[in-house]
Amino acid sequence: MDHDHDNDSELPAHVHAHFPIPQERAEEAVRELLRWAGDDPEREGLIDTPARVARAFREYYRGYLEDPGTHLSRTFGEVGGYDEIVLLRDIPFQSHCEHHMAPIIGKAHIAYLPKDRVVGISKLARVLHGYARRLQVQERLTAEVADCIQLHLEPRGVAVVIEATHACMSARGVLTSGVTMTTSRMMGVFREDERSRKEVLALMGLG
Numbered sequence: 001m002d003h004d005h006d007n008d009s010e011l012p013a014h015v016h017a018h019f020p021i022p023q024e025r026a027e028e029a030v031r032e033l034l035r036w037a038g039d040d041p042e043r044e045g046l047i048d049t050p051a052r053v054a055r056a057f058r059e060y061y062r063g064y065l066e067d068p069g070t071h072l073s074r075t076f077g078e079v080g081g082y083d084e085i086v087l088l089r090d091i092p093f094q095s096h097c098e099h100h101m102a103p104i105i106g107k108a109h110i111a112y113l114p115k116d117r118v119v120g121i122s123k124l125a126r127v128l129h130g131y132a133r134r135l136q137v138q139e140r141l142t143a144e145v146a147d148c149i150q151l152h153l154e155p156r157g158v159a160v161v162i163e164a165t166h167a168c169m170s171a172r173g174v175l176t177s178g179v180t181m182t183t184s185r186m187m188g189v190f191r192e193d194e195r196s197r198k199e200v201l202a203l204m205g206l207g
């Protein structure tokens with residue numbers, strides 16, 4: 001039975017994950033795309049492809065099944081008076097653009113200046129992946145990661161810089177390979193104070 005997609009569009013994106021679709025239907029959709037591309041989904045080389053693609057989608061879009069903020073729910077208050085920038089640099093990630101469903105491949109630098117709470121550093125990467133494993137535009141991905149950290153840790157500042165290449169640019173259309181797009185979101189002291197911003201960008205290797 002089909003769901004009413006006009007109503008779906010009123011809801012936040014992650015709510016779609018609550019309408020379970022059997023994997024066979026996803027596989028049939030892939031077979032249809034293979035036919036549409038001009039190939040025969042029944043030939044030997046393609047026979048298992050729809051199932052593989054469906055499983056790959058589960059992985060690419062796993063972020064719809066989670067609230068990335070939960071990774072920041074466990075914080076530590078005993079930081080020994082540490083009041084300098086915490087930075088996770090060169091975090092590799094993969095996402096998919098919402099316009100073409102093509103890969104966005106890049107790295108992120110995530111920093112915050114703690115007020116009185118810190119998190120285990122791997123959690124910052126988990127927040128990134130939680131949002132990256134959805135259909136995205138790079139600008140929104142950058143903003144969502146920063147906003148999530150701001151909301152849950154309430155630090156004195158957050159800085160997120162993402163550098164990525166978009167397969168929809170390099171593999172189709174204008175065929176521009178090797179072009180990197182950079183987006184950033186600065187909050188708190190990194191937005192208001194020029195010196196802090198320069199410091200965090202230098203730590204990221206972007207100064």
Ligand SMILES: [Zn+2]
Nearest residue numbers: 097099100168
């Ligand atoms: Zn695209």
